Amino acid sequence: MFSIPVLTFAFILPVSVFALEAKVLKPTKNGTFDVGIIITPGADIAGEAYEQLGIKLQEAFNGRMWISLLCDFPFNTPNPLQLGTGVSESISKFKDAGFQGKNIFLAGHSLGGVFVGSYGLNHWSQLKGVMLFASYLTRSHRLRDYPLPVLTISGDLDGLTRITRIVDTFEELENETLHNPTPLNLITPVIVMRGINHGHFASGNMPPNVLKHDLPVDKDITFDIAHSTIASHVSNFITVNTGLPKEDYAKATAGLKGAYTSTQNIIKPLSKIKALDTNKAKSSxxxxxxxxxxxxxxxxxxxxxxxxxxxxxxxxxxxxxxxxxxxxxxxxxxxxxxxxxxxxxxxxxxxxxxxxxxxxxxxxxxxxxxxxxxxxxxxxxxxxxxxxxxxxxxxxxxxxxxxxxxxxxxxxxxxxxxxxxxxxxxxxxxxxxxxxxxxxxxxxxxxxxxxxxxxxxxxxxxxxxxxxxxxxxxxxxxxxxxxxxxxxx
Known part of the structure; x- marks a missing residue:
């Protein structure tokens, strides 16, 4: 995952010079309730590159799903100074087109996820939840203390958001799940998907830094399959944390629990070898x-x-x-x-x-x-x-x-x-x-x-x-x- 100091943007042209566009994908299904997802791109990736993922999200969810793609960040790199404007514009466009309710989720890929995580801390009243695509809450923030439901989701072939970093977040969730009566694996799920890499959350040609560091994918995983897999987990997360649609709640709950077990199996060899030298006994x-x-x-x-x-x-x-x-x-x-x-x-x-x-x-x-x-x-x-x-x-x-x-x-x-x-x-x-x-x-x-x-x-x-x-x-x-x-x- 990328790291760009926030202050960098203060020395570039004022961000107000750049008009941020919220490109809205209207629902493809009928229903009695609305859910909106605002997607913040990763560094050097255009917002339009997430359209195919947005379409898969709409297909996976059994309700009226609205998607907003945040486009035209300066240099195709998200920044916290414009993120709030993008969220507000997205919600406004949703409502102007007929969106009803308050079920708004904010998603971010890679560096976009870093800014999304910070935004949710300070603007939780605007949102129903946060989704971190190939990203994570930084170490200064604990899952249990986050004011919103938060989904952390990545692939085991991600060369930028390393699985060894996700191990730490999953172990945090694992420990909290064991000692907390609240089912945090449903509220703050951490999911690692087999065969998926960093670029799979978007589409099209990846920027040089992703091409340099990302891992070749498993032969059986196409962009279409990756997007469907991501969309299934996102749909389950939304259903569990909104309660909608009611008829899908049990299935979505089972889906998140299954993802927890699957991730646990992927993580287990890494956690075991990590504990050989990093443990409470302080013995190598x-x-x-x-x-x-x-x-x-x-x-x-x-x-x-x-x-x-x-x-x-x-x-x-x-x-x-x-x-x-x-x-x-x-x-x-x-x-x-x-x-x-x-x-x-x-x-x-x-x-x-x-x-x-x-x-x-x-x-x-x-x-x-x-x-x-x-x-x-x-x-x-x-x-x-x-x-x-x-x-x-x-x-x-x-x-x-x-x-x-x-x-x-x-x-x-x-x-x-x-x-x-x-x-x-x-x-x-x-x-x-x-x-x-x-x-x-x-x-x-x-x-x-x-x-x-x-x-x-x-x-x-x-x-x-x-x-x-x-x-x-x-x-x-x-x-x-x-x-x-x-x-x-």
Whole structure:
């Protein structure tokens, strides 16, 4: 999803110079009640590009549905300064043409959804609900606190509104659904559709930024099928939150509940792998697994490992704590810092998963010195080997659909390079895991290691290894999204 600072518009020509047009599609069905949807386009997409979706929305809804397409934003990019004018003009045109009632919904695609979400917060009395097409409420706004029903809907092949960003919103809904007697999965549904990408909400030629970042679609998904799928979910959302038509309410409720279950199944592998290193226990599975793996099976069988996540400021000062239980068994306390991307504007175009896991572990050499009578193998593994292993953790946990897409589209493997060696622990902290995204889904990974020999007499960190680890969640995000991109450099 795009991010354009609102203040940018203050330095362009006054928006009043540009006449915003509300293009109205009148109802195609008869009925006893009216519903209106005002559609705000995404960046660089003309409002007219949503006409085919509007037609499908009218076909899907069993009532008099009015559609307004907001057209002629400056540079075909929506802005909050004109959105209110567009809403008012749309409602006025609806009423002049015979619209009755107050069932007005405001929809926005991509960047348009960002502005629509903000508009609904301050103008909720004008609207019956809000729809975010390939968009979401930013992190400063909670679903449960939003003053209107809000539909968050996107596709699992969206290269701009990444499914890994939607995971966070769905988990928020999932948690609220478990602990709230109000059925929020009907009032604030979060829906991910199989095979649909960012451009599927519109029609025609997509702008360069969408073409660059969006994912190729599944072969069986056409624009017509995508629009019908979107329209079905939107129709259910409207019926449930207006109660109209009454005869469709039960079916619409079942439809939203089914969409919740379907989305839950799509999201589940991502949520599970995310929780390995981001959890309430503040313990990194990746570091625990890497510690055991680097020791080898024989030695690891005599070691119990626990991990504690600490801050970036603390990571330089910690070393693994080893407690010998007896001559043949020890407990190792490792330490980790899970580094998440700095994203104050909440832009889903960029990777949403940890950029690295800083892991402080006991080296194999160090454990052999502490447990000299315990058998061990002769393998000497590096941080590179650990990252290969963690990649396969993600690969094995991915859905069968993700595997099939990788095979069908001939996705590349990640290329793992030899470790860079940091001269001291401070340099290691500053040497970030090198993730280079290349053309046609390529990803090159280079870790950095800081190793202190077991017989080192110069400091307290003797027998330790510091590794920059690849987060399995970052690896899974690459499998689901970035590995599928084509001709992107």
């Amino acid at each position: 599975f990746s570091t625990v697994t890497a510690q055991k793996y680097i020791l080898g099976d024989k030695l690891a069988a005599h070691v119990d490992v626990g991990d504690k996540e600490i801050s970036l400021q603390e990571i330089d000062f910690y070393e693994p704590d080893v407690q010998l239980k007896n001559k043949s068994f020890a407990h190792v306390q490792t330490y980790s810092n899970v580094v998440v991307p700095f994203d104050p504007e909440d832009v889903s175009l960029n990777p949403q998963t940890p950029s690295e896991i800083q892991s402080v572990m006991k080296s194999k050499e160090g454990m052999i010195e502490l447990l000299p009578g315990v058998p061990h193998d002769s393998r000497n593994l590096t941080c590179r080997d650990l990252n290969k292993f963690l990649y396969h953790v993600a690969l094995n946990a991915s859905s069968s659909l993700a595997h099939n897409r990788s095979v069908e589209r001939n996705s590349p493997e990640i290329t793992f390079h030899d470790d860079g060696i940091s001269g001291n622990v401070l340099n290691w902290t500053l040497d970030s895991l090198d993730l280079k995204y290349g053309a046609n889904g390529a990803l090159d990974v280079t870790s950095y290691a800081f190793i202190v020999a077991a017989d080192d007499k110069g400091g307290k960190m003797a027998g330790t290894i510091h590794c920059k680890l690849l987060s399995p969640y970052r690896a899974m995000e690459w499998i689901y999204i970035d590995s599928l991109k084509r001709n992107v450099s």
